[in-house]
Amino acid sequence: MAEQWLAVIFPALAAELWNLDGTLPGVWIADTRQRVWQMDAGAAKQGIQIGMSAAQARALAPQLQVMQRDAEREFNLLDRCAQLLYAWGPQVVALQEWPHALAVELQGNSRWRARPQALLQAIREFAGERLRIRLGLAPTSLAAALFAWQGKDGELCHGPADRSFTECWQEIPLKLLPANDTLHARWESLGLYSCGDWLRLDRRERALRFGPEWERFLDRLRGIRADPRSPWPLQEEFVVAFPLLQEVSDWQGLRFPLRRAFQELRLRLRHRASTRWELLLQGRDAQYRQLLHSRDPLTSAELFLQLWQERLQRHPWGFAARHLQLRAMDTENWAGEQGAFWEQNLLREQGQLLDRWRARLGVDSIYRVQPRADHRPEYAWHSVVPEESETNTALPDLRPRPLWLLPEPIPVSVLHEPETSELERIEGGWWDGHDVSRDYFRWRRSDGAECWVFRDRRSARYFLHGYFA
Template identity: 80%
Template sequence: MAEQWLALVFPALAAELWNLDGCLPGVWIADSRQRVWQMDRGAESRGVQLGMSAAQARALAPELRAEQRDLERECNLLDRCAQILYAWGPQVVALQEWPHVLAVELQGNQYWRTAPQALLQAIHEFAGVHLRVHLGLAPTPLAAALLAWQGENAELHCCPAQQSFQDCWQGISLQFFPAKSTLLVRWQSLGLYSCGDCLRLDRRERALRFGPEWESFFDRLRGDRPDPRSAWPVQEEFFVSFPLLQEVSDWQGLRFPLHRAFQELRLRLRQRASTHWELLLQGRDTQYRELLQSRSPLNSAELFLQLWQERLLRRPWNFAARQLQLRALDAENWAGEQGDFWEQNLAREQRQLLDRWRARLGSDSIYRVQVRADHRPESAWQPVSPEAQDAISPLDPRPRPLWLLPKATPVSLLPVSASSDLERIEGGWWDGHDLSRDYFRWRRADGAQCWVFRDRRSGEYFLHGYFA
């Protein structure tokens, strides 16, 4: 049977999700009997042990945080991990025998066979520094989970290449089985420490001693009996939503969760990217929604945070946010940039500069000027977006001033130059701004080269621009 299931075990997720940013000295969680059930690395380093009474843990390390389980946050984090796994496998399931265990089917995945490190790297990036995850690879979900329980953090535990699965699974320790503590102690008292030890007993004897449900468990573990499981629901849209560990009212507090949300979406998108992003912050009774648009797909977390910082400092929210949602809109296939090295870097820097200007000043404030086919000087240009294609410039040998005044200024009566220097411009009847003017150059007393026209209908003179 070919290897096809990758299991992810989060041994301390309930405690570690309270300290994903590493701001607390340590966190531990007690069970219904007031015994330490889970703890993060900070609690471990201060001597707290699993099974220790809550009173002992508080006396040993009073600076640690004792929290209650938050099932909604635990499910939310598992859901975000499952959506990332769906980028590599057709089915993701939760193994209800243990808390916080997922498995993804990899059979027939060509990308996994050719580049397995890509998936492992994505899992490590999702887990980060403060979330431990154990990995196991086996032909069945149960075997993969048990191998993962026996492995070290962030290391893939699988059967050795020179050993068959039938030989490998028999060495799995019984101490990781999802059994009550009384049954685990009973197995040890009988000298049963591995799956192979149990198999040496008669099948009927095992069923009478330990219960028929464990025979079904062994059969599903070996793959001798089908193990159908409900698939984890798939999100059709690319978004990440999770409650914040603490209320956030400024950019510094939002930076870490926004960075994590972007990294998770980037892992889900894989070979796709987006130029449109939507951020939603939810407070107690109000919400804040903002859009961000970039010229090129965003794959750099540093640039992503820079653009959002500019946008949010210009349009801040005025309440304490409790929930964050980041959505990637209009995701498209993207294979990266190709081209000359220097030209590619220059074009990328130009796009990033425009994106930062837009985030800081607003999209309507960033534009470039383009010529327009119109004889009237004040209507011969138009603002366009930086992405607009260049229009074909009309061929006109007559010079135009570099400085055109926003509105023509009346001047006193001037001597008109020779008729050969005059330029008559008439038009505008089609949009209600009809005009008839005679333009000519005039050197002012201070030496400035002015562009002046006489209104043929009123006979008045106006200054309209300056030549360099």
């Protein structure tokens, strides 16, 4: 049976969520029997142990914090991890035998076979420095979870390559099974320490002594019985949301969590990408929402952060943010960049420059000028977005025009009439209600400026319309 399930277990998630920023000396959580159920690394250093009575723990380390479980925060973090795992497998399930355990099916995933370390590194980065994780790989989800419990934090545990799964699973200690303390004590009193010891007993005797549910559990563990589980719901929207470790009121404090949110979304997007991103920051009594547009799909974290820096420094949020949400909008298929090396680099640099200008100045402030077939100077051009393809507009054969055209003509007094040969007559506009009849000519002002002036043939007045360089 080929290895196909990867289990991801957070052994102390409920406690560690309360101390993600490391400001507390330690945190532990008690169960319904008032015994230590979970603890973080700080509590472990003070000598706190799982199963210790709450009274003993308080007496041993009174300075440590005793917290209640936050089920909503625990679920939200598991949901984020599950959405990340969907980038590598078609099915992600919750292993309900343990509080905070997930498994992803990897069978037939060429991406996993080609780059197994990429997934492991993504999970480690997701967990960060404050969340412990256990990773296990096996042909069944239950076996993968038990392998994970045998391993060390942050390392992938699986059976030796030179041994079959049938041999490896029998060495799994029974103390790792999710049974109560009474049943574990019974197993030890009978000399049953591993799954292999269990297997040597008669099947009927095992069911009578310990109940048929454990017989079914071991069958599912070995893969000889089906283990149907409901898949973890896959989000249709690409959004990441999480509370900030500390209140953030400037760009430097927001940079790291924003990078983390982008990297999570990039892993979930897989072969898709986005050119529109929405950032939502929430404080105690305020909310800030901002959109970012890019010319090309954003796949680089550094460019993503540069664009947001330009955007947010121009439009600061002005309060202490406590929660972050990043959404990828209008996602599209993304197969990567193609083209010749030099051409590709040039186009990428041009696109990145446009994106930075847009982030700093606004989308509507960046445009390209394109000519239009019209004799009237003010209607002979129009603005288009930079991405719009350039059309081959057939322009009339005109005399030289000034580069600097005024928004509106300004009345002037001309001291001498130009020669007839110097005039350029422009008439038109009857079709759109802006009919003009003008005689244009060059005129050098007393200060030396070379002006483009016209005489309105209806009013006989002179107007300045532009300057030559």
